[in-house]
Amino acid sequence: MPYPMEGLPRQVTIYEVGPRDGLQNESAIVPVEVKAEFIDRLADAGHRVIEATSFVHPKWVPQLADAEDLLTRLNRRPGVRYPVLVPNERGLDRALERGVTEIAVFASATETFAAKNLNRTLESQFVMFEPVVARALEHGVKVRAYVSMCFGDPWEGPTPVSQVVAVGERLLGLGCHELSLGDTIGVGTPGHVTALIEAFGSPARLAVHFHDTYGQALGNTLAALKAGVTTVDASTGGIGGCPYAESATGNLATEDLVWMLHGLGIETGLDLDKLVSTSTWLAGALGRPSPSRVVQALAKG
Ligand code: HMG
Ligand code: MG
Numbered sequence: 001m002p003y004p005m006e007g008l009p010r011q012v013t014i015y016e017v018g019p020r021d022g023l024q025n026e027s028a029i030v031p032v033e034v035k036a037e038f039i040d041r042l043a044d045a046g047h048r049v050i051e052a053t054s055f056v057h058p059k060w061v062p063q064l065a066d067a068e069d070l071l072t073r074l075n076r077r078p079g080v081r082y083p084v085l086v087p088n089e090r091g092l093d094r095a096l097e098r099g100v101t102e103i104a105v106f107a108s109a110t111e112t113f114a115a116k117n118l119n120r121t122l123e124s125q126f127v128m129f130e131p132v133v134a135r136a137l138e139h140g141v142k143v144r145a146y147v148s149m150c151f152g153d154p155w156e157g158p159t160p161v162s163q164v165v166a167v168g169e170r171l172l173g174l175g176c177h178e179l180s181l182g183d184t185i186g187v188g189t190p191g192h193v194t195a196l197i198e199a200f201g202s203p204a205r206l207a208v209h210f211h212d213t214y215g216q217a218l219g220n221t222l223a224a225l226k227a228g229v230t231t232v233d234a235s236t237g238g239i240g241g242c243p244y245a246e247s248a249t250g251n252l253a254t255e256d257l258v259w260m261l262h263g264l265g266i267e268t269g270l271d272l273d274k275l276v277s278t279s280t281w282l283a284g285a286l287g288r289p290s291p292s293r294v295v296q297a298l299a300k301g
Helices: 018-025 032-044 067-073 089-097 111-118 124-138 161-174 190-199 217-226 254-263 272-286 293-299
Strands: 013-016 102-108 142-148 178-183 206-210 231-234
Touching (some): 018 032, 067 089, 089 124, 102 124, 161 178, 161 190, 206 217, 231 254
Parallel strands (some): 013 231, 178 206
């Protein structure tokens, strides 16, 4: 029986990032047919938005070098969105050739991570994104934007809130419909989350993207929901990380999030049992157990 709390939304959209953020960080290259089945199982469990892959440089992220092949194999279901990550115009060309209708660009809030993840400066990352967003919108393609290292960065320490807001506002100003605030290395805490969301003035176009490195992701999510956010990124099984930020571990596990949300009486449209069996199946394919606490508890039966 759910026990609701005041001040929380009735419904939350879970933006599933397992096939992209999760699989980009696996040391083994996962066969493309396993990826396609993973995405199909996620849709079957009720996901309505599944970030499928990345059109980044294949030398930078070899794990997702099969993006074209994967998209041709997708069993696209009506009502399910399959956005892909795109850093630059080359990536956009590749995505458009495959008929993609939603993309996500990904910026850094810090100078060092812009260099390590994008080979750009904080300023020149916008030179890369501007034509991508403009051309995508001309093609009727919706654009989400991420900001990484919103709370802290392994090289520069805590990230000033004003620096995150400045980067985020510029991305929204380009015409991105949603801004996902990334805690890439999982160092944020709930009060910091509240302060950052409030600094944006309105939560309407914000989403949150927590990695669970320090075990703060669920607490941070609750703070974000209380501050008015209704879209939360998560990865089924809690797989994930960022290959260009060594201290990043997996994303908040979708199952852990769903357990909390359903306990609060918040609708997600997701079937927890199907998610757990998907994670158990994927753990077999990856050769390692899921780090999700809920998967570990429920898979034991
Ligand atoms: P660069 O080396 O500066 O690229 O990399 P360039 O523009 O100088 O081009 C060099 C060559 O690469 C050219 O080929 C391009 O055509 C080719 P050449 O003319 O020499 O033969 N090229 C490409 N090929 C295929 N697809 C492309 C592409 N772009 C260029 N898209 C670049 C710049 C941005 C491409 C590179 O730095 C890159 O791919 N970075 C991606 C890194 C990445 O994927 N990181 C993980 C995702 S971010 C994340 O996980 C964080 C997030 O989850 C949120 C959070 O947790 O905070 C989103
Ligand atoms: Mg991430």
